[in-house]
Amino acid sequence: MTRTLPPRVEATFWSLLMALGYFMLASLSLHATKGEDNIAAIWPPSGYFLALLLLMPGRARPAAIGAAAAASLAANMLSGAPFLMAAIFTLANSVEAGLAFWIVRRREGEDLSFMVPRAVASFCLAVIAASMASALIAGGGTMLAFGGIGLDFFLSWMTTVALGMLIVAPPLIMLTRLVASKALDNATMRMKIEAIAVLALAALITAVSFEQSHFPATFLPVIAVIVAAYRVGPFGAAAGMLIIAGIAAWLTGQGHGPVAAMEASVKEQVFFLQFYLLALQSTALPLAASLVVQRRLAKRLEQSNRWLVQAEAAALVGHWRVDLMRWTIHWSDQTYRIHGLEPGAPVSVTTSVEQYVEEDQPAVRSILEEAVRTGEPFEYQGRIIRADGKIRYVKSHGSIERGRGGRSIGIFGTVQDVTATVENARSLEAARSIAEEAANTDMLTGLPNRRSTLALLNRALSAAGEGRVPLAVAIFDIDHFKQINDRHGHAVGDEVIRWVGQRAKATLREEDVVGRYGGEEFVCIFQGPSARSAELVAERIRASIEKADVYAEGPAHVTISIGLAAYASDASVEELLHRADKALYLAKREGRNRLRMAA
Secondary structure, three states: OHHHOOHHHHHHHHHHHHHHHHHHHHHHHHHOOEOHHHOEOOOHHHHHHHHHHHHOOHHHHHHHHHHHHHHHHHHHHHOOOOHHHHHHHHHHHHHHHHHHHHHHHHHHOOOOOOOOHHHHHHHHHHHHHHHHHHHHHHHHHHHHHHOOOOHHHHHHHHHHHHHHHHHHHHHHHHHHHHHHOOHHHHOOHHHHHHHHHHHHHHHHHHHHHHHOOOOOOOOHHHHHHHHHHHHHOHHHHHHHHHHHHHHHHHHHHOOOHHHHOOOOOHHHHHHHHHHHHHHHHHHHHHHHHHHHHHHHHHHHHHHHHHHHHHHHHHHOEEEEEEEOOOOEEEEOHHHHHHOOOOOOOOOOHHHHHHOEOOOOHHHHHHHHHHHHHHOOOEEEEEEEEOOOOOEEEEEEEEEEEEOHHHOEEEEEEEEEEOHHHHHHHHHHHHHHHHHHHHHHEOOOOOOEOHHHHHHHHHHHHHHHHOOOOOEEEEEEEEOOHHHHHHHHOHHHHHHHHHHHHHHHHHHOOOOOEEEEEEOOEEEEEEEOHHHHOHHHHHHHHHHHHHHOEOOOOOOOEOOEEEEEEEOOOOOOHHHHHHHHHHHHHHHHHOOOOOEEEOO
């Protein structure tokens, strides 16, 4: 509302609001319950002054402070105080509000909230510091001007203005913010009726307690303000305290109630009432703020638990905890579902381990025992047998909870159904193996292709170079293969290549390798004993192919030429193959269908 006003109108509005409110409250307080030295038991104008300073815009404060000072001076003089005393009191009241405002803003900025315990503590600290400064100014100034003022005046003044700020400022600030934020409009009628009923009950209980002195019933308003804090929150606690303080101070000032009936001086009665109200206020506001925090935390915890349940269900992850002191275990609902059990079914530590298949149980026990012994985090994977008999793969992560002295008191862990992951990994591994086999296999013959053959030969050469395994390599190809293709067609040529490759493989020993090197050319790798008798084995391959018939549609006979090279400190695969290839060229030059050894 004030932001839309021109600066001068805004300053005038707040100045009038300050002056009228301060003057009325000061006049009423000075003529109501009074203690010695004409100081009221509660000084509401101080709370009103501080509340408006915290609520109004910064540009309106200077004029409003001047208006409050004028109202204070007028109220004090109308009550019979000399001008000098009224001026000293006005200065003290102005300093207390200004100092409290400065401390609050310095500690909390613009975000003073009576729903936060830390902010409530900052507000109380500011009020106490400001009240002490105000009492020093009022007491010191009065002593210098009039003399005869002592410790009683200082304590009375400090508690009076402190009560005024503690009791009056919070409900005014909270009510103004509720109205400005339209929170009251959003409240249901039931909530409004309940708040009015609770505050009315607090007023009734206080009136009954302080109107009579037959029964010591001052504890009843304490119950009322606690109920207000629980049911209405911080505003209920603050408003309830304002109602209780106003009724208690007014009735005590009229000579009613248990405080007025005390066999003590008026000064002592006022001090007792002030102590009573301070004790009540120091309970109400912190209690209300703590309740707000507790409810917020409970709401967050409820929300977090709800999100946790949803997250566990979506990720197929549950959690569990073993109490090592009581030897009990707790499962989350998702953990029950992973095991195929109804949530809440009785489980024990022993039965939890026995859910795993028999072969996995020793490993699970060993990992958990080692974790308890060392205190280190753990991880394991195993298979469980669900209640429906199905076997599922699960993975657990966890850590050890330590108590005093470092003793292990619990184990907390998570359990995740990873069956799909395991099955996918197996499928991927199978696909990888198939792909790798395809990448290393010649599609026509089913033998290792050139890439795979060279890789095998590299490994064999490394072993031979280290002096561990003898090595020999043969290169052979099909004689007059071009004529076969030209006469019988490429399909027959492919069949001949396939037949030659399979015939060679059938002739070799298990430790020997034959691979298709390219076209109609093949490579044989002989290791160990085969390398020593490589010439005999290679000759057997040549003879086996020469003597066999291929098939009716193709050539009646097929022959091969072979070049053989034994390992002789060759530096590379290329050198070894080059020697075998030269021997093959010699075999072809000498008439084909024969084997020649490399020099």
